């Protein structure tokens with residue numbers, strides 16, 4: 001079976017992304033004027049419920065100011081910048097997509113957080129870090145792009161200190177075939193959803209114990225209803241990152257959640273000793 005990784009890279013190719021961001025952000029002020037993470041929030045948290053979800057997950061992860069935090073599949077870096085600004089810690093992001101990493105570095109320059117937040121291009125399945133380097137690992141809306149879940153969670157466990165925390169927020173398979181395209185995949189060929197329970201088993205088998213495990217599908221459903229009622233989102237938004245079809249992809253995700261095909265899982269795990 002294909003691991004889909006080339007298809008995933010294609011999906012997030014985002015040619016010319018940094019240039020598009022420069023243009024979209026121009027109305028907010030000149031290049032040398034600092035932007036706040038809040039000003040970027042509509043375009044740099046690439047997951048259901050955006051900034052709200054990052055704030056909730058990072059709070060559940062109980063991040064200390066001296067923690068070393070890794071954000072796996074960091075996108076254009078909104079979650080990493082938010083966590084650094086909120087908790088005062090150092091954050092490293094890794095992402096498969098080079099244009100996303102370039103964009104994340106550019107936006108981090110614009111917020112003046114270069115001393116606290118950095119990004120590298122790398123696969124979640126081969127993290128370029130030593131064993132036990134991080135206190136906390138975040139993973140938001142990434143696992144559904146990864147076929148080798150055992151490998152993913154093993155790699156996350158490897159880079160965490162014993163007792164470290166792994167906080168994940170992801171789409172999971174619920175009751176039926178999803179409608180495609182969705183924001184992470186145009187077809188099922190690059191979508192590797194597991195049920196919430198299968199996700200939990202895969203994570204625990206990698207050497208983790210669950211601290212928090214909650215179904216946030218209803219919260220997501222209510223949020224999508226509110227967003228629909230509010231009308232078009234403020235500009236600039238994630239359409240700049242993913243193109244004009246992004247609205248359609250998001251509509252499909254909302255429909256999948258409303259119809260109970262896809263669920264939203266929030267979970268925090270503690271790294272325990274493995275037998276390996």
Ligand SMILES: C[S@@+](CC[C@H](N)C(=O)[O-])C[C@H]1O[C@@H](n2cnc3c(N)ncnc32)[C@H](O)[C@@H]1O
Nearest residue numbers: 012045046047073074075095096097123124140
């Ligand atoms: C939906 S976006 C979420 C981005 C970010 N976590 C956020 O919430 O703003 C999914 C991200 O996962 C990245 N990704 C997918 N598969 C990956 C892999 N195998 N290794 C590293 N990053 C990956 C994509 O490039 C993309 O940036």
